[in-house]
Amino acid sequence: MIDVRNVFRHFESRSGLFAESRVVRAVDGLSFSLESGGVLGIVGESGCGKSTLGRLILGLLPPSAGEILIEGKNLLALDRRERARLIQPVFQDPFSSLNPRQRVREIVGLPLAAQGAMPTAKQRDAVMDMLARVGLPDTMADRFPAQLSGGQRQRVAIARALVLRPRIVVCDEPTSALDVSVQAQILNLLADLRKDLGLTYIFISHNLAVVEHVATEVAVMYLGRFVEHGPAQPLFAAPRHPYTKALLASVLTPEPGIPIPDVGLGDNYPDPSNVPAGCRFHPRCPAAMDRCRSDTPPAASREGRVTECFLAA
């Protein structure tokens, strides 16, 4: 379904007029594929490149090198309309991603209108059908985004993403701006829609408990690379990379009587414009050895899981 082949995305950043430009390695050589119907959860701290990867898969950014194939076709070779019929996004903040001056029916109908060549009555039916599927009553169709709650706005964003019946949806932190009770509603909705419409999800989130619940496979991203990637349940049950272990340990579950873990990674997130030599995680790794400072760990593959760590090899 999705085939990512050795993809890089670098940005040039300049911190001052005369400063030397630095290269930010947001995505730094990723290769993976995702089967139809799967949910790939991508986790990592802010700045790890997970949103850049989402934008690459959406075709919103071209890769600096490498290629992304969707159903065997190069993403960059598709025109915008074709791409829109295949892949759609759902973003974090349903307020800034919806046009405040359009009514719900216009927002959800826009992708259909942009494709053209669909009679107005049919378009209308498709919009109303989609609103019903995401659990919004007919009466919402004539409202403006400001008249809706956060959860309802996110339902509108999902309806807009699905109205063209895409095959893939890239969800970038889809519930991070929502309250927990609403988050659960939206996660359940996304799960139902996946079953009903046969969707494939890329699910980007900083919330590991949520990813554990929705994903069929998980990629743990650190400084632009997947340091661990494999089927979700075994990965959560027995993480192999020290970074995955630290991330998992820092999930605070609502269970009293358990101490707050000492994750021991420090406060400083590393700088993607200054990636360390050797293993990129070694400055923060509690298990770092001498060779980690000089040699890049190879991708070790075992039981369908790929881990970039000497300890996992």
Next chain:
Amino acid sequence: MKPVLEIANLSVGFPDGTAAVRGVSLRVMPGETHCVVGESGCGKSVTALSVMNLLPRGASRSASVMRFQDHDLTRMADRHIARLRGDKMAMIFQEPMTSLNPAYTIGSQMAEVLERHRHVSRAKGLDRAAELLEKVGITAPGMRLAQYPHQLSGGLRQRVMIAMALMCDPELLIADEPTTALDVTVQAQILRLLKSLQQQLGLALLLITHDLGVVARMAQRVSVMYAGQVVESATAEALFAAPAHPYTQGLLRCVPIPGKTPHDEPLGSIPGVVPRIGGRFTGCAFRDRCAHAAPACEGDIPTRHLSHDHETICTRPPA
């Protein structure tokens, strides 16, 4: 033991007619962490701001008791409360970047606290600042004092905020979502720091959060807020072992627990949305979303005592 902070029947209204806080009562004991948990708009931050006398202009506040140590905050003049603020009661906020002044160095902002409240020299203030930065786990405090907020990471900025709050040895620390803007790995570090400081210094900590995971790891006492009211109040142990209010029960079912929550079933969720509450609202504010709602829920809601320190407002008798 006397509570450090005691609030009874606190109500806060806004000029647009919203009743943000409706009769909240809570007490924070010395050395205790009291968590106020609820979703956005439930009135938890407004409760904290009214203690600090930092409500926006136009808001109206009333309370039958609002006492910090021996100070009756309902009768104190604004300028007297301002003297306590940042001194014996301190507050840290969610976004350290917006609470720190971008135009001044860390050292200058921290020293100013002591200059203002204790009238000590800048040099003494900087010494104290360096000492506290070290205490909150910042290496090379001397270098950090000369830096500006934008030169620090989010986690470091929050440590600076905590250090700054401790400048005058407060008795009460109010933390409003102190880790919400941080990455999970950093969140754990900051919570560990808050907990150890609290134990070392015997601080009373009023922790405002939406995150039940944070509550479980930090709180001795919990007040669950919904639509401006405390709907359930208990020790953390009792609350998680036997949540009594349907809202608390629903909220706990919404949070997936890795390895425990089944994958093939939908998550528990609470249908509907939080209602807008005006001044004349009566009955239970949760009834539209509650599976147990009955006609009685439109009338007066009794307070039920499940044990001497576990109570809830609900028409249903405890199971």
